[in-house]
Amino acid sequence: MTANDTPQPTATYDSAFLKACRREPVPHTPVWFMRQAGRSLPEYRKVREGIPMLESCTRPELVTEITLQPVRRLGVDAAVFYSDIVVPLKAIGVDLDIKPGVGPVVEQPIRTRADLARLRDLTPEDVTYVTEAIGLLTRELGATPLIGFAGAPFTLASYLVEGGPSRTYENAKAMMYGDPELWADLLDRLADITAAFLKVQIEAGASAVQLFDSWAGALAPADYRKSVMPASVKVFDAVAGYGVPRIHFGVGTGELLGLMGEAGADVVGVDWRVPLDEAARRVGPGKALQGNLDPTVLFTDKDTLAAKAREVLDAAAGLEGHVFNLGHGVMPNTDPDALARLVEYVHTATAR
Numbered sequence: 245m246t247a248n249d250t251p252q253p254t255a256t257y258d259s260a261f262l263k264a265c266r267r268e269p270v271p272h273t274p275v276w277f278m279r280q281a282g283r284s285l286p287e288y289r290k291v292r293e294g295i296p297m298l299e300s301c302t303r304p305e306l307v308t309e310i311t312l313q314p315v316r317r318l319g320v321d322a323a324v325f326y327s328d329i330v331v332p333l334k335a336i337g338v339d340l341d342i343k344p345g346v347g348p349v350v351e352q353p354i355r356t357r358a359d360l361a362r363l364r365d366l367t368p369e370d371v372t373y374v375t376e377a378i379g380l381l382t383r384e385l386g387a388t389p390l391i392g393f394a395g396a397p398f399t400l401a402s403y404l405v406e407g408g409p410s411r412t413y414e415n416a417k418a419m420m421y422g423d424p425e426l427w428a429d430l431l432d433r434l435a436d437i438t439a440a441f442l443k444v445q446i447e448a449g450a451s452a453v454q455l456f457d458s459w460a461g462a463l464a465p466a467d468y469r470k471s472v473m474p475a476s477v478k479v480f481d482a483v484a485g486y487g488v489p490r491i492h493f494g495v496g497t498g499e500l501l502g503l504m505g506e507a508g509a510d511v512v513g514v515d516w517r518v519p520l521d522e523a524a525r526r527v528g529p530g531k532a533l534q535g536n537l538d539p540t541v542l543f544t545d546k547d548t549l550a551a552k553a554r555e556v557l558d559a560a561a562g563l564e565g566h567v568f569n570l571g572h573g574v575m576p577n578t579d580p581d582a583l584a585r586l587v588e589y590v591h592t593a594t595a596r
């Protein structure tokens with residue numbers, strides 16, 4: 245499929261997940277989990293043994309297996325492509341690695357205009373392993389949709405400018421406030437790279453895409469609107485013509501929910517801090533919501549888990565479209581059986 249073709253009904257078109265994204269009636273509330281593939285699954289730890297994270301993302305058969313693992317075990321309504329937000333940066337030659345237990349670490353942070361030259365455009369040839377893996381996956385998945393994803397310009401910039409994970413984003417925000425032109429140019433470069441990465445995934449067969457602006461909650465709404473939102477708008481605009489749902493998620497973004505919808509999302513992801521009925525008021529009409537069980541609830545007993553999931557469903561009762569998810573990613577020590585129970589509970593409680 246290319247942009248602006250009339251979207252054709254596909255094998256996944258009538259899935260509960262895509263219907264909920266389009267705000268159509270659903271047979272049950274669809275469920276998937278951010279970070280559903282990964283360390284909470286013993287079968288993941290087994291196949292990843294001895295293979296560095298970023299290398300694992302370049303092996304199509306391994307990517308296929310890891311992406312399918314949670315679909316088989318948990319009964320979720322969608323698969324999420326096994327990759328990472330820093331994969332496109334690595335693919336254009338940025339010297340970075342994912343350090344276990346730490347996260348992405350960038351050898352030479354981007355701090356000056358000269359550093360920007362290290363961010364060249366991403367072409368499909370840079371990530372042929374992504375195209376190949378998605379081809380394998382969509383054949384295996386059949387009617388189950390595959391969600392592609394990318395990091396939003398701000399969240400990618402936070403790693404590139406800080407050089408690694410940060411609690412304060414002091415270098416990134418100092419650039420944003422102190423050198424707005426350099427900042428705008430950096431985010432614009434990242435928007436092009438992100439858009440190119442999403443296009444590769446959609447053209448290879450992804451049924452929906454999620455833009456992770458995980459750390460945008462660090463920003464005041466006025467700064468988000470002026471200094472970050474234009475780059476995210478550029479990303480969403482670039483993939484609008486494909487007709488696949490676009491999901492927009494960040495952590496601690498209660499004050500930004502309206503703007504994150506306005507940026508061009510069809511579905512707004514909500515963390516656990518804002519109940520979904522209140523989130524719907526902040527986002528306004530015409531968008532589905534995704535979320536938002538606190539991931540730590542999975543560490544509690546069965547009855548508490550069901551009661552807390554019920555609270556999410558009750559808050560979502562009046563929404564135009566609801567995709568059940570956690571308010572952030574599955575934590576590594578989560579019991580996979582609790583995840584499977586949660587899927588079962590949501591499906592049963594919402595069966596129509």
Ligand SMILES: Cc1c2[nH]c(c1CCC(=O)O)Cc1[nH]c(c(CCC(=O)O)c1C)Cc1[nH]c(c(CCC(=O)O)c1C)Cc1[nH]c(c(C)c1CCC(=O)O)C2
Nearest residue numbers: 278279280281282326327328329344345346347456458573
């Ligand atoms: C901020 C961010 C990153 N990566 C991602 C985000 C946005 C989501 C969020 O807000 O949590 C996105 C991501 N990363 C990964 C996925 C896979 C798909 C899925 O959700 O199942 C997704 C969607 C694989 C991964 N990405 C990573 C792992 C764990 C590494 C491993 O298994 O060795 C996985 C499965 C590594 C990673 N990569 C990143 C971090 C913070 C870490 C964790 C570091 C650690 O605690 O070890 C950057």
